[in-house]
Amino acid sequence: xxxxxxxxxxxxxxGQRVAAxxxxxxLRAQLMGSNCEKDVARxxxxxxxxxxxxxxxxxxxxxxxFFLANIGKxxxxxxxxxxxxxxxxxxxxxxxxxxxxxxxxxxxxTLSN
Numbered sequence: 807x808x809x810x811x812x813x814x815x816x817x818x819x820x821g822q823r824v825a826a827x828x829x830x831x832x833l834r835a836q837l838m839g840s841n842c843e844k845d846v847a848r849x850x851x852x853x854x855x856x857x858x859x860x861x862x863x864x865x866x867x868x869x870x871x872f873f874l875a876n877i878g879k880x881x882x883x884x885x886x887x888x889x890x891x892x893x894x895x896x897x898x899x900x901x902x903x904x905x906x907x908x909x910x911x912x913x914x915x916t917l918s919n
Contacts, residue, residue: 823906828899846898847886875900 818826834842853868855861872882875896881889889897 820907820910823909824899824903827902827906831898831902842898843886843894846894846901850886871897871900871904874903 831842850868852858853864855864858864869879869882872879875893877889877893877896881893886894886897
């Protein structure tokens with residue numbers, strides 16, 4: 807018996823999506839070790855790139871992620887490697903939260919003239 811395409815789809819709430827992403831992150835760490843540090847450090851470096859034409863918006867977005875992670879403003883300029891294990895986990899959980907809610911954004915947004 808084949809599984810029909812539509813029957814495979816399940817609607818998840820934002821909270822369920824966040825929980826699933828965090829669960830996958832925990833499983834990934836258990837199975838493959840903590841190897842995301844390089845990717846997260848690269849992301850932070852790109853967001854702090856002063857040569858990017860969107861530097862100010864990128865800096866604000868990164869600050870929003872740190873804020874969502876409940877990391878104090880005095881630590882927002884810290885390198886990922888300088889963060890505590892708790893702060894690193896909080897930052898990844900905040901990024902997963904944003905990833906989950908962004909996936910729920912309307913597909914075809916427009917800007918007014």
